Amino acid sequence: MPTEILMPALSPTMEEGTLAKWLVKEGDNVAPGDVIAEIETDKATMEVEAVDEGTVGKLLVPAGTDNVKVNEPIAILLEDGEDAGSINGAVSAPPPAQAEAPAAETPAPEAPAAVAPAALEIAQDPDVPAGTEFTELTVREALRDAMAEEMRRDETVFLMGEEVAYYQGAYKVSQGLLDEFGDRRVIDTPITEHGFAGVGVGAAFGGLRPIVEFMTFNFAMQAIDQIINSAAKTRYMSGGQMGCPIVFRGPNAAAARVAAQHSQDYSSWYAHVPGLKVIAPWTAADAKGLLKAAIRDPNPVVFLEHELLYGKRFDVPKLDDYVLPIGRARVVKEGADVTLVSHSRGMEYVMEAVAALEGVGIGAEAIDLRTLRPLDTGTVINSVRKTNRCVTVEEGWPVCGIGAELSATLMSEAFDDLDAPVLRVSAKDVPLPYAANLEKMALPQVADIIAAAKAVCYKE
Amino acid sequence: MATAPKAASRRRAAAPAPKEELLKYYRDMLLIRRFEERAGQLYGQGLIGGFCHLYIGQEAVIVGIEAALEDGDQVITGYRDHGHMLAMGMSADGVMAELTGREGGYSKGKGGSMHMFSTEKNFFGGHGIVGAQVPIGTGLALANKYKGTDRVSFTFFGDGASNQGQVFEAMNMAALWKLPVIYVIENNQYAMGTSVTRATAETHLYRRGAAFNIPGEEVDGMDVLAVKAAAEKAIAHARAGKGPIVLEMKTYRYRGHSMSDPAKYRTREEVPDAREHHDPIEHVKKMLLDAKFANEDELKAIDKEIRAEVTEAAEFAQSSPEPAPEELYTDVLAEA
Numbered sequence: 001m002p003t004e005i006l007m008p009a010l011s012p013t014m015e016e017g018t019l020a021k022w023l024v025k026e027g028d029n030v031a032p033g034d035v036i037a038e039i040e041t042d043k044a045t046m047e048v049e050a051v052d053e054g055t056v057g058k059l060l061v062p063a064g065t066d067n068v069k070v071n072e073p074i075a076i077l078l079e080d081g082e083d084a085g086s087i088n089g090a091v092s093a094p095p096p097a098q099a100e101a102p103a104a105e106t107p108a109p110e111a112p113a114a115v116a117p118a119a120l121e122i123a124q125d126p127d128v129p130a131g132t133e134f135t136e137l138t139v140r141e142a143l144r145d146a147m148a149e150e151m152r153r154d155e156t157v158f159l160m161g162e163e164v165a166y167y168q169g170a171y172k173v174s175q176g177l178l179d180e181f182g183d184r185r186v187i188d189t190p191i192t193e194h195g196f197a198g199v200g201v202g203a204a205f206g207g208l209r210p211i212v213e214f215m216t217f218n219f220a221m222q223a224i225d226q227i228i229n230s231a232a233k234t235r236y237m238s239g240g241q242m243g244c245p246i247v248f249r250g251p252n253a254a255a256a257r258v259a260a261q262h263s264q265d266y267s268s269w270y271a272h273v274p275g276l277k278v279i280a281p282w283t284a285a286d287a288k289g290l291l292k293a294a295i296r297d298p299n300p301v302v303f304l305e306h307e308l309l310y311g312k313r314f315d316v317p318k319l320d321d322y323v324l325p326i327g328r329a330r331v332v333k334e335g336a337d338v339t340l341v342s343h344s345r346g347m348e349y350v351m352e353a354v355a356a357l358e359g360v361g362i363g364a365e366a367i368d369l370r371t372l373r374p375l376d377t378g379t380v381i382n383s384v385r386k387t388n389r390c391v392t393v394e395e396g397w398p399v400c401g402i403g404a405e406l407s408a409t410l411m412s413e414a415f416d417d418l419d420a421p422v423l424r425v426s427a428k429d430v431p432l433p434y435a436a437n438l439e440k441m442a443l444p445q446v447a448d449i450i451a452a453a454k455a456v457c458y459k460e
Numbered sequence: 461m462a463t464a465p466k467a468a469s470r471r472r473a474a475a476p477a478p479k480e481e482l483l484k485y486y487r488d489m490l491l492i493r494r495f496e497e498r499a500g501q502l503y504g505q506g507l508i509g510g511f512c513h514l515y516i517g518q519e520a521v522i523v524g525i526e527a528a529l530e531d532g533d534q535v536i537t538g539y540r541d542h543g544h545m546l547a548m549g550m551s552a553d554g555v556m557a558e559l560t561g562r563e564g565g566y567s568k569g570k571g572g573s574m575h576m577f578s579t580e581k582n583f584f585g586g587h588g589i590v591g592a593q594v595p596i597g598t599g600l601a602l603a604n605k606y607k608g609t610d611r612v613s614f615t616f617f618g619d620g621a622s623n624q625g626q627v628f629e630a631m632n633m634a635a636l637w638k639l640p641v642i643y644v645i646e647n648n649q650y651a652m653g654t655s656v657t658r659a660t661a662e663t664h665l666y667r668r669g670a671a672f673n674i675p676g677e678e679v680d681g682m683d684v685l686a687v688k689a690a691a692e693k694a695i696a697h698a699r700a701g702k703g704p705i706v707l708e709m710k711t712y713r714y715r716g717h718s719m720s721d722p723a724k725y726r727t728r729e730e731v732p733d734a735r736e737h738h739d740p741i742e743h744v745k746k747m748l749l750d751a752k753f754a755n756e757d758e759l760k761a762i763d764k765e766i767r768a769e770v771t772e773a774a775e776f777a778q779s780s781p782e783p784a785p786e787e788l789y790t791d792v793l794a795e796a
Contacts, residue, residue: 008504011720012511032497033516033714033735044722051501071505158606184606190636195595195629202599202613205584206534208606226626229589230596237575238585239568240791274792298794326796 002082003052004073007061010039010046017041018066019074028056030077037074054079122327122376125289134315142284142316143173143249143305146291147211149321151181154209157295160187160196161213161250170215171251171310197223197248201230204246209295214250217266217304223248224269231300232275247294249303252280253345253395254443256308260431265396267343268405270302271372277326278373280304282347284314286370289324297326304372306345329376331383335363338453339383341406342393343369346444349425350393353449362457372402377409384410388419389456393449398426420456425449477685479753485527485684486744487762489519492543493741494763494770495552496715499542499559502774503719508559512573515543517714520740521646522547524687525614528695532609536584536597537616539574540646540713544616548583550576552773557780564780568787591617591624594643598630601641601704612698616644620651622665628672631704635672638703642694643669645708646681652717653725666708674704681709682738712738 007017018040024030030050037048057078061068068074137145151157158181163170165178165188178186189196193214200212214220220227227248234242253265270278277299281287287305294301316322332347333354342350347368354364365383369376384390390410392403403424410422428442454460477485496514503512515522518540526547529535537544545555550566558565558576566576574588584600587593597615604611621627622645634641645665649656656663666676675697679690687709694705712734716723723731748754 006505008501009506010504012509014720032494041720043720044724046716046720046722048504049497049500051497187637190629190632192626192629192632194626195598195633198592198595198626199599199602199630199633202536202584202596202601203603203606204599205596206600206603208603225589225592226595230587230592234575234577234585235794236791237567237571238577238791239566239570240794241567241577241579242585243794277793293796297796299796 001079002057003054003077003079005036005050005075005077007068007070007072007074008039008048009070010041011043014041014070016067016069019061019063019068020045022059022063024056026056026059030054030056050077052077055082057082122374123325125324125328125330128317128319133318135318136313137284137288137316138311138313139284139287139305140171140173140310142288142314143291144175144177146288146295147174148177148180150292150295151177151185156207157209157211158185158187159211159213160189160200162189162191162215164188164213169213171307173305173310174213193219193222194226197226198230200246200248201226201244204231204244204300205234205242209245211247211249211295214248216255216262216307217250217252218262218264220248220250220266227270227276227300227302228273232273235299236275243298244300245298247291247301247303249291249294250305251307251310252304253306254308254427254432254439257434257436257439259434263432265394265427267304267372267394267396268401270304271375271402271405273373275300276373277301277371278304279326279371280344281370282309282344282368284312285316285322286324286330286368288316289322290326290370292321292323293326296323301326304344309345309348327371327374327376329370329379330368331379332366332368333364335365335387337363337387338389338391338457339365339367339380339387340391340393340449340453341367341369341380343372343402344395346393346395349444349446349449352446353453356446356450357453360454360459362453362459364453369402375405377406377413380406381410381414384414385417388417390418390422391425391449391452391456392422393425393444395427395443397429398424399429401426420458423452423456425452477747479751481527482744482748482753483762485523486741486748486759487766488523488526488547489684489741489744490763490766491552491769492519492523492546494766495546495556495773496542498770498774499556500715500719502556502560502777507778508573509561510572511539512559512719513540513717514713514715514719515540517734517740518646518648518681518711519543520684520687520743521644521681521709521711524684525644525691527684527688528691529612529614532582532611533695534582534584534597534600534611534613535616536593536600536613537586538590538593538618538621539586539588540618541574541576541586545576545578545583545586548578548581550578550581550583552769553776556773556777560777560780561782562777562780563783563787564776568791569783570787570791591621591627593617594621594624594627595630598634598639598641601634601639602637604640605637610699611640612695613641614644615641616646618651619645619647619649619656619665620654620659622668623651623660627668631669631672631674634704635669635674638701640698640701641704642691642698643704643706645706646711647708648711648713650713650717650725653721653723655725664708666706669704669706674706676706676708678708678710681711682740682743684740684744
């Protein structure tokens with residue numbers, strides 16, 4: 001049967017073009033790969049190659065014709081033994097229908113809600129049995145214990161990063177792990193964040209459960225392509241075939257007097273990305289329970305720690321296997337007048353503000369988000385339904401931050417419950433300065449939180 | 461294998477290969493060629509969207525390597541990946557249907573030309589960011605070593621990617637930890653429109669690992685037997701625990717970088733010259749005919765079979781439905 005050669009689309013945006021030149025004439029034999037014509041698109045002049053073998057039966061569009069639509073027949077190719085007489089039927093045949101058919105077959109979903117993601121069922125924190133003993137641990141020790149317990153439990157879990165093994169961790173988080181697990185499972189890497197993040201992703205694709213430590217998340221900017229493009233997106237792009245169970249962890253946000261390049265808070269950067277889970281704990285108990293959960297999770301998890309919390313002591317339940325649910329905020333203190341929401345070190349400021357506000361007769365409810373993706377908006381909304389007021393607190397910059405996200409959520413989900421606009425307390429919109437006085441000014445202050453809480457309560 | 465990088469002579473005389481082996485290479489390379497030609501055609505009809513990077517001209521590289529590897533050895537590459545998938549035994553139907561963005565595609569239509577995977581066939585993608593697959597392939601090798609298997613990771617990248625920083629970072633770790641990874645540089649001489657000589661200070665890419673004492677070899681990537689012989693040596697090296705090795709495959713792509721590239725950065729004579737004098741399929745065809753392993757008619761019959769397979773794949777790729785709207789929200793996260 002004669003085959004129609006159609007005007008090809010030669011770029012993602014091309015709709016029509018000029019048939020500049022024929023390089024074959026009627027009666028010529030062509031083989032796949034032979035250049036048969038030149039076509040000018042909106043971007044360039046392209047050569048068109050034959051796909052099938054045969055004889056050029058008829059050139060339907062003369063050279064030099066402008067505005068030839070994509071998929072319009074431009075020539076007829078005859079197979080062995082066919083003559084030009086068999087062309088007639090083919091020329092009048094309707095244009096191929098396949099190009100428009102697929103789009104028409106699938107009706108658009110009736111409402112976006114019909115295909116909205118199912119709400120995640122997230123468990124509550126497990127009950128700590130009555131009579132459980134608590135030990136006081138630093139956040140540093142809690143993180144180390146979490147890793148050690150998971151490495152004992154699962155042979156595929158290993159730790160890699162700069163100075164994690166022989167140096168015992170740049171911040172001593174991995175202290176003792178080399179002695180217990182050896183250098184097969186506690187691996188010192190060269191200072192090549194981009195490379196070792198990618199090696200970690202590959203190991204996860206290969207069936208292991210890597211914990212990749214960044215000396216700080218500021219250095220993970222070198223590696224963010226691997227975290228987002230490779231770790232977060234590959235499951236989706238593979239139609240669910242490829243899993244990437246990996247934890248990227250390390251200190252995030254401001255430390256003390258290390259200036260802008262070592263002080264950024266990446267909470268909102270990672271919380272923005274579908275395909276990741278993002279955790280930023282405050283207490284040692286949450287650090288332990290959530291890091292254990294992160295290591296067991298089949299997805300890539302970004303685990304944001306805080307250098308200034310590593311040495312803080314908190315009570316941690318003495319349980320064999322203390323694992324907390326990812327995606328669940330915690331109401332740290334109940335109150336009736338205003339909801340204060342934060343995470344990580346922001347909770348230190350919040351708890352100071354709660355005490356101060358109590359002194360002036362404002363009962364503040366304090367919520368620790370703990371997980372930033374998926375964000376437990378339900379707990380925040382429920383609280384605001386009670387208090388009708390909300391102040392968000394974070395060490396990140398204000399623009400497109402966690403507070404901005406919470407404000408938008410409250411506006412759309414709890415508009416009628418709000419008695420005042422949501423206020424945000426954040427780092428100032430500048431790179432973090434080195435000078436002690438300026439650094440202090442740039443970070444959120446307890447006084448800022450108190451002022452914001454009073455403002456939303458319409459109190460002096 | 462010498463530890464110092466050393467160039468092999470180009471187009472060395474390949475050892476004679478048995479009939480069945482040559483016929484298999486002929487068939488495998490022809491399948492890729494015909495598949496790609498058809499993909500180009502479907503792109504022209506608007507049935508394939510976005511970017512579409514064809515492998516035409518480079519077929520001997522993956523077919524020669526596939527002939528050397530064993531079950532469980534892994535392959536990972538960049539965005540010019542259709543040939544690798546077909547050679548690894550992934551179905552033409554599933555690959556073509558992914559190109560058209562349909563439910564029957566390997567990624568259910570969510571990945572497209574540059575992002576396909578088959579864990580069953582040990583094909584780990586299909587990666588769109590130039591060079592990103594190199595640390596990932598190195599990580600696959602780390603997992604192999606960690607688990608105590610003797611499997612090898614074939615990590616493919618182009619001459620363009622060979623300039624990326626993360627390639628060197630990965631090579632350093634692979635050499636340091638003696639990981640079983642074989643870096644296959646497909647040097648098709650153009651990084652999009654920039655020739656190797658305009659992009660790379662050291663154009664002998666088999667020396668890319670020299671700073672880390674990684675041995676390298678230059679291979680005629682248009683000769684499937686040379687590719688297979690080099691791959692076998694490299695596999696023996698990697699399996700023996702000697703660490704990574706670089707194979708520079710000198711090859712050539714006939715088409716533009718992608719479907720929308722008119723390839724004006726090279727001379728008009730360059731492509732026909734490669735086709736006429738170095739075509740990897742013609743090379744095997746000649747060996748088959750010279751050795752009287754097959755006659756023209758028999759080879760034509762193979763071509764016909766392959767055309768039928770590709771036509772069927774193209775039909776499947778057009779009849780498979782678009783993904784259901786519900787698929788928009790699936791596969792983002794695994795259930796914990």
